[in-house]
Amino acid sequence: MTETASITPALLVHNLTKIYKVKGSAPDKTALKGINLEVKPGSFFGLLGPNGAGKSTLINIIAGLVNKTSGEVSICGFDTVKDMRAARSAVGVVPQELNLDAFFTPREVMEFQAGLYGVPTSARRTDEILAAMGLSDKADVYARTLSGGMRRRLLVAKAMVHRPEVLILDEPTAGVDIELRQQLWSYVKKLNDEGTTIILTTHYLEEAEELCDTIAIINHGEVVACEPTESLLSKLDMKNVCLLLGHDITEVPENLKQFNATLTHGRRLNISYSPSKTEMAKILKAAADDGLNIIDLTTEEPDLEDAFLQMTSAG
Ligand SMILES: Nc1ncnc2c1ncn2[C@@H]1O[C@H](COP(=O)(O)OP(=O)(O)OP(=O)(O)O)[C@@H](O)[C@H]1O
Incomplete structure (x- = not known):
């Protein structure tokens, strides 16, 4: 099926600017410099960038928690200002901070949230979501007794209450151990398979590489890359080759010095090269x-970490 321009994006950000007014004599802080983004419905979209790049500001504007300075944001076609209610119902946000009321149980947190979003009792899925998050046996204990990982999962459960x-x-x-991380991802992947659009910010680049079909990299308040994960990686003009020798050597031989080869072991030479400029031959x-x-040769493709460093090092 060919894509048509009429498909409503899950998220559309147009010329978005945010300037934080700073008190006193300090200069105002421009956190977003007119950014544009489009997230297709059903996508698993990664939003990456170094600390302070503007990711939280963007997410908080989408969630309606921070006012934009100029530009437009719409969620599933609903403008976050003009159609605020519809836009808010179309989105669920799992915040970075573990902000839960200590004296609510997970079940109460879920029911309260369902009430806030007007989810009828018959349509509530409290037990199903808590089970998917591995919280069934904690459903009726106070949130203050939950570990950090459990609180994180409860926040995911809470964001899903109104089926955004x-x-x-x-x-x-962040702070969730490997096993629970897998559990979290298998649930999020299932939601994505069922059609929920996922937008993820993460510092774990391998996580984004594995999960996201599209990745945007944001740096200093600007989008420096936004494209399918595979094409982002294939654009990187860098490859590593490792030569395994049948004999020991003590230094990089003369002819290989021009390729900046490094000797990592008496019999192993590593070379990073740009395929567009240097032929393997x-x-x-x-x-x-x-x-x-x-006696052996292995090559390695670049990964997202390389992409990330390459795209963010210019600024
Ligand atoms: N309330 C605020 N007042 C003034 N400046 C702010 C405010 N919030 C964020 N900033 C600044 O705006 C810029 C973007 O911050 P933001 O928190 O959006 O980045 P981030 O990419 O989410 O970083 P992190 O990964 O550390 O969460 C930073 O320079 C930050 O210091």
Whole structure:
């Protein structure tokens, strides 16, 4: 099926600016410099960027917690200002802070939230969501007795109460151990498979690489990249090759020095190169001219960490 321009984006951000007014003589802080973003419905979208890049500001504007300075944001076609109620019902946000009322139980948190969003009792899924988050046996204990990981999962459960079409997860796995992280992801993936659009901010690049079909990188309040994960990675003009030798050497041989080869072990040479500028055949010829006996060769593609560093190092 060909995509048509008429599909309503899950999230549309147009020319969005945020300037924080700072008290006193300090200059105002521009956190977002006219950014544009489009998230397709059903996408698993990653929002990455170094600390202070503007991710939280963006998420808080989408969630209606921070006022924008200029520009437009719409969720599933609803403008966050003109159609505020509809926009808010279309989105669920899992915040970074573990802000839960200590004297509510998970069941009460869920029921209270369902009430706030007007979810009829017959349509509530408190037990189902708590079970999916591994919280069934904690459903009736005070939130203050829950561990950090459990609180995080309760916040995810809470954000899902009104079945939002778009779920935003702001650093959801910070402080969550590996096993529970897997559990969280399997539930979030299931929601995504069922059609929920997921927007994720994370510092775990491998997590974004594994989960997200599209990734935006934001730096200094600007979007520096936004494209399908695979094409983002394939654009990186960098590859690593590792040569395993049949004999020990003590230093990088003469002909391979031009490729900035490094000796990581008596029999292992690593070379990073740009495929567009250097042909592998040239590296192999240099190695042969150096009289090296290569018994094995492995190549490595760049990962998201490389992309991230490359895209954010310019600023
Ligand atoms: N209330 C505020 N008043 C003034 N400046 C602010 C305020 N909130 C954020 N900023 C500034 O705006 C910029 C963007 O901050 P933001 O929290 O959105 O970044 P971030 O990408 O979410 O970072 P992190 O990954 O650390 O959460 C930063 O320079 C920050 O200091």
